[in-house]
Structures are given as structure tokens and as C-alpha cells.
Amino acid sequence: MTLRGKRGLRFYLSIYRKILVQDLKSKMSYRADFIISTIGMIVSNLVGFVTFYILFSNFPSINGWTMYEMLFLYGFSLLALTPVQCFFDNNWNLRHLVKSGDFIKYCFRPINMFFYFISEVFDVKGLGQLVFGGGTLVYAWHHLGIPVNFMTICQTLLFLFAASLFMIAIMNFAAATCFWIQNSGYVMVIMFRFKDFAKYPASIFSTVFRFVFTFVIPIAFIAYYPSLVLLRPDSIPLLSWLSPLLGLVFFYLSYRFWMLGARKYDGTGS
Secondary structure, three states, X not given: OOOHHHOOHHHHHHHHHHHHHHHHHHHHOOHHHHHHHHHHHHHHHHHHHHHHHHHHOOOOOEOOEOHHHHHHHHHHHHHHHXXXXXXXXXXXXXXXXXXXXXXXXXXOXXXXXXXXXXXXXXXXXXXXXXXXXXXXXXXXXXXXXXXXXXXXXXXXXXXXXHHHHHHHHHHHHHHHHHHOOOOOHHHHHHHHHHHHHHHOOXXXXXXXXXXXXXXXXXXXXXXXXXXXXXXXXXXXXXHHHHHHHHHHHHHHHHHHHHHHHHHHOOOOOO
């Protein structure tokens, strides 16, 4: 067994805590940048919130979905997107490090390359998104009259976790294309922009788009399918129940794809 293979969870948690502290110290030395970025994140999400109010001031519902149900999806999607924003933001730098040859440093440390690379950056701006998304979800939850009990809270946490795995996996796949494709930044941008469709129910799209957002680029699993467990408890589709398992499988496949590219990396740069 290699030295990397002997490392346990406690070891990686200890390493992550140390790296996180150093990264936060570095970011806090530029407090103005942190404050401005956080405000910008909140304002951009607030625009989406206001958009729903304007839209539903003219239409009582969209394909059977009320304003508060749509707000529930919106808040749910923001919470599900927070982990990829906070913990996996370094994927945006991967293509630059691969192109310059600096990625080679991750190949010689006696720890998992994926963990080492991802743990170097924690995007604190995502915390603003977490707060806004949580507030939106609670606001919609209250108006929809969804029961607050142990079961619904556990379901929410489980399906939020599952939903976040899909977006993380999508970005892992997109980022790792840089090991094979030069100037792969457009892949990251395109995949990231697909997240804007997550706040809408897949049922409002055509059959073709529903298929794409379910089985090709699984954006519908970021909010729509997981939310149905709470929003439509009397008619929950099988894909909703399967989303935690599918999320784990999709994340694992994205991790293996990322690691495949990293192990083929030769460090030549360009």
C-alpha cells in the first residue's frame, strides 16, 4: 500500500483545517475585497428574488407552479450550489496551472492530489449565498405551510447534500477537460451557466430539454427532483428518491475522471 493510501479521514481533516485557516487569514487581510464581493453576491441573488415577484405579479402560476414553490426551488438551488462555490472554487484555476506547468507540484506530495488541490481555496463569498438561500427557503417554506418536523428536516438536509453533489460533479468534469483540451475555459463557463436553469422546474421545459437536464447535464437534480420530496409529497417520482444514490455515483465518476487527467499530466506546460 502506498503512503497516500494509508492516510485516513482524521489526517485529511487535520490537514484541511490547517490549510483553511491559512487561506482565510490571507483573505481577511483584504477585508474590503471580501465585503464588496459578498455584497455583490447577495445583490446578484436578490435580483433573482425580485424577478420572481415581477413575474408572478402578472401570472398567478407557471405550468402549475406558484410563486412560493418557485421561490422554494430558488432557495434550494442556492443552498445546493453553495458547496461548489465555497469548497471547489479552485477548479477555476486548474486550466491555468496545467497550462503553465505549475500543476506539477501537486504530483509530488504524499497526499491525494484532488484533495490537496481543492483544499487550497475556500471562497468565503459563498457564505453570503448560503445566508440568502437559507432565508429564501425558509420564507417560501413558511408560506407553503410545509410541516417542520424531524422527518422534513432530515429529508431537506439529505436531498440538499445529494443536489450539491451533482453541481460539484458537473464542475469537476468541466475543469478536468483541461488535461486534454487547450483553452478549456469555455467548457467551465458553459457548464457553470447551466446552473441558472436549476431554479426552474424541469416540467416547464420541452421534452428534449427535460431529457438533457436529467440524463445528459443533470441540472434538474440540483433543485427540481430533490425538492419534489417536500413540494409534491403525494406524487414523488422515482428519480427524486434515487437522487442521493445518483449524486454519489455521479460525483465518484467525476472524481475518477479528474484523477485520470491528473495522473496523465506530464508537467510540460506550454
